[in-house]
Amino acid sequence: MAALCKAVCVAKRGAKLARISCRSLLAFGKLYSTGDTSEFPGNKEDTPTAEKKLSGFAAAFELHSGLQQKHDIAAGTVGKSPGSNEHSFATLLKQSPLVQMGTSKDKVAVGKIFHIVNNDLYVDFGGKFHCVCKRPAVDGEKYQRGSRVRLRLVDLELTSRFLGAKTDTTLLEADAVLLGLLETKPK
Amino acid sequence: MEQYLFGCRLEQDILDLDQTMEHLQQALNFTAHVAYRRGIILFVSRNRQFTHLIESMARDCGEYAHCRYWQGGLLTNANVQYGKGVRLPDLIVFLSTLNNVFQQHVAVRDAAKMNIPTVGIVDSNCNPSLLTYPVPGNDDSGPAVELYCKLFRMTINRAKDKRRQMEILYGLKSQND
Numbered sequence: 001m002a003a004l005c006k007a008v009c010v011a012k013r014g015a016k017l018a019r020i021s022c023r024s025l026l027a028f029g030k031l032y033s034t035g036d037t038s039e040f041p042g043n044k045e046d047t048p049t050a051e052k053k054l055s056g057f058a059a060a061f062e063l064h065s066g067l068q069q070k071h072d073i074a075a076g077t078v079g080k081s082p083g084s085n086e087h088s089f090a091t092l093l094k095q096s097p098l099v100q101m102g103t104s105k106d107k108v109a110v111g112k113i114f115h116i117v118n119n120d121l122y123v124d125f126g127g128k129f130h131c132v133c134k135r136p137a138v139d140g141e142k143y144q145r146g147s148r149v150r151l152r153l154v155d156l157e158l159t160s161r162f163l164g165a166k167t168d169t170t171l172l173e174a175d176a177v178l179l180g181l182l183e184t185k186p187k
Numbered sequence: 188m189e190q191y192l193f194g195c196r197l198e199q200d201i202l203d204l205d206q207t208m209e210h211l212q213q214a215l216n217f218t219a220h221v222a223y224r225r226g227i228i229l230f231v232s233r234n235r236q237f238t239h240l241i242e243s244m245a246r247d248c249g250e251y252a253h254c255r256y257w258q259g260g261l262l263t264n265a266n267v268q269y270g271k272g273v274r275l276p277d278l279i280v281f282l283s284t285l286n287n288v289f290q291q292h293v294a295v296r297d298a299a300k301m302n303i304p305t306v307g308i309v310d311s312n313c314n315p316s317l318l319t320y321p322v323p324g325n326d327d328s329g330p331a332v333e334l335y336c337k338l339f340r341m342t343i344n345r346a347k348d349k350r351r352q353m354e355i356l357y358g359l360k361s362q363n364d
Contacts, residue, residue, distance in 0.1 A: 088205070089193070089203065089204045089205045090193075092204075093193070093201065099196070102197075103197060114329070124329065128325060128327055128328050129327060129328070130329075156199070157199075167289075167312070170289075170312075172327060
């Protein structure tokens with residue numbers, strides 16, 4: 001079942017890539033415009049001399065891109081879908097907030113409280129681990145499950161190797177200082 | 188786990204998600220086939236934060252979950268502990284292969300002893316050796332585990348629906364195996 005999905009995804013991705021490359025190349029291909037893209041190269045003698053004659057690869061490319069566009073229109077998949085992601089993992093990683101942030105020391109982030117135990121607030125700010133902060137004295141009762149808060153990050157994972165240990169010991173928690181509730185502009 | 192890493196940046200290991208994608212697809216495909224052939228799937232995780240989520244996911248797809256303390260002889264001593272003729276799981280899916288003291292869960296080794304195939308989400312601090320279908324991925328964050336639960340539930344439900352459809356189309360009798 002998942003193999004089927006993979007085959008479909010690969011086929012879709014291949015079709016989309018072909019479409020994108022078609023479009024980008026067609027932008028250059030407009031220099032060699034002909035009246036009808038489904039014309040065979042042999043008929044190009046009839047076109048007016050102002051339009052450049054296509055031959056060889058260019059002609060074949062025009063033919064196949066025309067066919068591809070017709071197929072897409074018929075299949076109803078013209079235009080890039082908003083959810084398509086054709087970037088490689090490396091590009092996605094480079095543009096991800098984790099990498100764009102750099103070091104986590106002293107960066108301000110917005111988190112959401114997902115659990116409360118008495119005065120401990122468990123805040124998820126989008127990192128691998130959540131952080132645990134003490135409920136502040138000011139506006140204490142406003143911190144409930146689902147509230148959004150501002151944090152100053154200290155460490156993304158509280159982990160360290162102690163003397164004589166083979167592996168690091170980790171707390172499976174991040175470290176952050178609670179700055180306050182997220183101030184929303186009054187409407 | 189080095190082969191599954193994209194690299195290391197600022198003391199953080201980054202898993203290569205292109206490899207994860209392939210492994211996850213193979214694992215889900217295998218899970219679907221097991222569910223199609225009416226296998227028993229057992230979800231195991233000792234991460235207390237997601238116990239409820241995994242148990243409700245298992246109930247939603249009609250399979251089983253064991254997210255509590257694992258008794259030593261559950262698989263290897265099943266005939267004594269549960270009586271003769273116990274049917275053991277046909278697939279064990281680990282949503283986290285570590286137990287609460289960061290050692291490998293006993294069930295990984297026991298499933299290998301009992302010839303039960305395993306699918307497991309292995310993080311950068313886990314050992315993927317004994318798993319049949321390791322999936323390098325994050326096993327600590329809420330959104331990650333919710334994604335895995337959603338994918339497994341969807342896969343198993345689709346497989347079971349397909350089975351029902353094929354039974355109706357081709358009149359397969361329900362078999363006891």
